[in-house]
Amino acid sequence: MPELPEVETVVNGIKPIFEGQTIRDLILNRPDLRFPFPHGFQDDLNGAEVRSVYRRAKYICLDLSIGKTLLWHLGMSGRVVLDENEPDHKHDHVVFYLSSGHRVRYRDPRRFGFMDLVPSKKVSQSKFIGHLGPEPLSNDFTANYLEDVLSRRKGPIKPALMDAKLVVGVGNIYASEALFQARIHPETPANQVKDFEALVLAIKDVLRKAIESGGSTLRDHVRPDGELGYFQHHFHVYGKGGETCSICATSKIQHIKQAGRSTFFCDLCQK
DNA sequence: AGACGTACCTGACCGC
DNA sequence: TGCGGTCAGGTACGTC
16 A cells, blocks of 8 residues: 555554553454564553654654554555544454554555564664665755665666665655656666656655645555545556556556566656 | 565456 | 456565
């Protein structure tokens, strides 16, 4: 489900529910998601207070009073359910009962999501976070940086943008959309991209606008409060194979596979 | 090192 | 109605 804008939307939605609350009870309806829950997970979390909720890459991070941080990844189909009007579901694998009386359900049909518990002081060096590149919306993500790290890459630019070692948060949808906005063909060898300034600006712009729209609602992704994100209505290429390009009004949007993932682009607008 | 492919898992959809 | 195939927003890991 989620790329950076969707995770950001989820974090914004659950922040006021979790922060300052104690986890009174944690229910695990199975022993694992993508990976087994860490040893002692339930015991550690029961009674812990959530000090703050923040995002790093596509991880939701809950900083806890016990000196540990819960890393929570939504995978492809993970969803946080706050809305009590939403009926229970067979794929509600984790349930948090908070001191406020709120119940928070984690629903993930494909179970590509996972949770880990790491010492709060070592989050940035932890197994899942340690190797990650900069945040795309931070000042560390610049044209000079991107040009430097891509100078050793001969493979196509689109899958390179999705490599979290280089920059985090750019998934399959927003990689296609950002390249369209920057007018760069997705099969361009990464080290032959000309305008890194335009590419960095496009990535930041697409992600910021998606966050402003509450993310994208596609298939099973809905915001925690049950409201819908709207950015999917602003897609120029993603999922639009065969349609006429909305910008040039001439060429049809192409649909190809790169590294096993769908890529969409306009061969007239993107050179 | 980098560029692939594979694996993980369920559900929706399509053509027969 | 059922069956098999394909596809789906991620990422760790194995192999060349």
